[in-house]
Amino acid sequence: MTYKIDHDFHIHTKLSSCSNDPKQNANALLSYAKKNGMSALCVTDHFWSEDVKGASNWYEPQNFAHISQILPLPQDADVRLMFGCETELTKNGILGISKENFDKFDFVIIPTTHFHMEGFTLSTEQLESPKTRAKAWTNRLYQVLDMDLPFHKIGFAHLTCHLIYRNETENLLETFNLISKDEMARIFTKAAKLGVGIELNSGDMKNAQAHPDLFKPYIVAKECGCKFYLGSDAHHPDKFDMSPDAFAYGVNYLDLDERDKFILI
Ligand SMILES: [Zn+2]
Numbered sequence: 001m002t003y004k005i006d007h008d009f010h011i012h013t014k015l016s017s018c019s020n021d022p023k024q025n026a027n028a029l030l031s032y033a034k035k036n037g038m039s040a041l042c043v044t045d046h047f048w049s050e051d052v053k054g055a056s057n058w059y060e061p062q063n064f065a066h067i068s069q070i071l072p073l074p075q076d077a078d079v080r081l082m083f084g085c086e087t088e089l090t091k092n093g094i095l096g097i098s099k100e101n102f103d104k105f106d107f108v109i110i111p112t113t114h115f116h117m118e119g120f121t122l123s124t125e126q127l128e129s130p131k132t133r134a135k136a137w138t139n140r141l142y143q144v145l146d147m148d149l150p151f152h153k154i155g156f157a158h159l160t161c162h163l164i165y166r167n168e169t170e171n172l173l174e175t176f177n178l179i180s181k182d183e184m185a186r187i188f189t190k191a192a193k194l195g196v197g198i199e200l201n202s203g204d205m206k207n208a209q210a211h212p213d214l215f216k217p218y219i220v221a222k223e224c225g226c227k228f229y230l231g232s233d234a235h236h237p238d239k240f241d242m243s244p245d246a247f248a249y250g251v252n253y254l255d256l257d258e259r260d261k262f263i264l265i
């Protein structure tokens, strides 16, 4: 059975500093789900746990007291609304959520590709060239996969995100050229074994539509047995409008079926 576009597990609300949009609220989420026949959504505001040292000034206010203001989420007969977060991984390999705090969430997104937070997520040396960024892309994934975490409720966000080389598409493509299929296979074999979800981000799918080489990591991930979830990464309601088509493009291109779906229990 073809992979059904029935969920979105990466959604920001007005509580994320980069949204701050009163229109991006629980009701807007529900109407997006209903309009597109989705049965499960997960709220994933940016989060840095107060019991973990080393937050940047931007992350520090986005603690649990702040993001839990969205609770309780509305109950709906047709749509399961879940509570998650998108945390962070620093250049020193510190994860912005302690192991104990995973219990507070249905789902935790770990972004390894926020390369735009220069100095915080990556050092100046790591940002030097496509070659150093390619190495950072693989190393950061290994760093997470080597941790002792509840991987059944973890997703890897936007793996081919434009933030890897902001506004420099040629360099972004070159970065992925420099990561061999074998290297990707080593990473995704491990990810599949641990049960990590791989995100099909609507922005990434749209970008890959224009530059099909960017599908390479997802093709390898599928071959290695990884499971995929959909994420609009919406910060404002307009992203809800463009995401279902982008999801459909990615799902079709990768020829996914329901067995390839990451399920959140
Ligand atoms: Zn992100």
Ligand SMILES: [Zn+2]
Binding pocket: 010, 012, 086, 233
């Ligand atoms: Zn996000």
